[in-house]
Amino acid sequence: MQDSIVSTRYWHRLEDGRLQCDLCPRHCHLRDGQRGLCYVRQRLDDEIKLVSYGRSSGFCVDPIEKKPLNHYFPGSAVLSFGTAGCNLACKFCQNWDMTKSREMDTLADAASPQKLAKVAAELSCLSVAFTYNDPVIFHEYAIDVAAACREHDIKTVAVTAGYIDPEPRVEFFAAMDAANVDLKAFTDRFYHKICGGHLAPVLETLEYINRETDVWLELTTLLIPGENDSDEELHAMTKWVVDKLGADVPMHFTAFHPDWKMLDIKSTPAATLTRARKIAIDNGVHYAYTGNVHDNKGSSTWCHSCGELLIERDWYVLGHWGLDANGCCANCGTALPGHFLDQPGHFGAQRIPVNLSRYQ
Numbered sequence: 001m002q003d004s005i006v007s008t009r010y011w012h013r014l015e016d017g018r019l020q021c022d023l024c025p026r027h028c029h030l031r032d033g034q035r036g037l038c039y040v041r042q043r044l045d046d047e048i049k050l051v052s053y054g055r056s057s058g059f060c061v062d063p064i065e066k067k068p069l070n071h072y073f074p075g076s077a078v079l080s081f082g083t084a085g086c087n088l089a090c091k092f093c094q095n096w097d098m099t100k101s102r103e104m105d106t107l108a109d110a111a112s113p114q115k116l117a118k119v120a121a122e123l124s125c126l127s128v129a130f131t132y133n134d135p136v137i138f139h140e141y142a143i144d145v146a147a148a149c150r151e152h153d154i155k156t157v158a159v160t161a162g163y164i165d166p167e168p169r170v171e172f173f174a175a176m177d178a179a180n181v182d183l184k185a186f187t188d189r190f191y192h193k194i195c196g197g198h199l200a201p202v203l204e205t206l207e208y209i210n211r212e213t214d215v216w217l218e219l220t221t222l223l224i225p226g227e228n229d230s231d232e233e234l235h236a237m238t239k240w241v242v243d244k245l246g247a248d249v250p251m252h253f254t255a256f257h258p259d260w261k262m263l264d265i266k267s268t269p270a271a272t273l274t275r276a277r278k279i280a281i282d283n284g285v286h287y288a289y290t291g292n293v294h295d296n297k298g299s300s301t302w303c304h305s306c307g308e309l310l311i312e313r314d315w316y317v318l319g320h321w322g323l324d325a326n327g328c329c330a331n332c333g334t335a336l337p338g339h340f341l342d343q344p345g346h347f348g349a350q351r352i353p354v355n356l357s358r359y360q
Contacts, residue, residue, distance in 0.1 A: 004055045006140055010168050011048040019043050024087045024164050025201045038137040039085035053141045056081045056109045059354040063316040063347050067129055067159050068252050068291055071338025072178045072216050074311055075318045075345025079120040082132025088161055089196035094259045111356050113148035119359050120154045127155035136164045146175035162205035163197055173209055178216040185228035186237035210245045220252040223268050234276050238283040247286045248337040254291035305334035316349040
């Protein structure tokens with residue numbers, strides 16, 4: 001595993017001799033051999049190192065809509081992968097077997113940035129997604145993969161909670177082409193109680209992406225009954241999005257199902273997602289979606305100007321395509337924000353596991 005250990009630069013030494021990690025707002029203070037909460041950044045040789053570089057917990061080709069990104073080359077294929085660990089501690093984590101792993105053997109697959117980019121091209125993927133766990137914690141690896149992908153004209157997508165400090169945030173998002181940021185709730189109480197973090201750094205990240213970068217941005221909120229699904233919170237969240245990020249940033253409201261440490265809470269009713277979507281639209285969000293439920297209307301894209309159907313979705317399968325060659329509504333000419341090909345992709349609902357060892 002020695003080849004998976006690389007030096008990092010976002011840390012400094014404290015007066016008591018401990019090293020403080022400056023990658024994310026947790027600011028873990030580490031003595032010799034200790035790991036941060038993320039588990040993959042460790043004090044070794046009197047510096048903080050990433051110990052999961054070039055290692056993955058698995059690779060899969062997914063539809064881009066699964067990230068979820070609805071305005072970023074719809075219908076295209078994306079090569080998805082993650083590592084181990086996470087810098088938040090969400091009690092509802094649906095990938096807890098990877099994010100909470102404390103076994104480096106979880107990282108069974110090895111892949112250099114160059115190989116990942118080459119395989120993505122061979123598999124006709126338009127993009128590579130850092131997902132399953134938060135790419136912020138494997139910052140150096142993600143950035144190197146993004147650089148290799150650009151040599152092959154492959155885009156990179158970060159699926160992240162946005163829990164990152166200002167300085168590394170600049171470097172990280174400069175390397176990304178698109179991001180889906182998980183806005184988990186709109187109260188600090190939720191972030192502290194349920195996720196072991198805080199809301200403010202996430203909002204700062206969202207404003208930074210929107211104001212300072214060209215990264216295509218979409219948001220996702222997993223609605224948990226009784227925790228973050230009140231009308232009051234949804235009004236506050238969606239008004240903030242319109243005010244600070246703009247009406248064209250798509251919002252996805254997805255259904256919770258019992259997992260990890262929240263097995264005693266029932267799954268989110270579909271009606272909750274429909275209610276959240278209506279609140280968002282009423283508050284000026286142009287593109288609001290429902291997810292993790294079968295809802296053709298809520299998962300499809302509609303022209304906010306004339307109401308025409310622009311992109312029909314049945315789960316991850318695209319149907320009617322109402323865009324012209326310029327990515328505008330074929331009925332009224334209103335531009336649809338995002339990135340689109342002349343014709344929709346047809347990858348559909350496939351999920352194809354990939355064994356990188358089979359590729360040269």
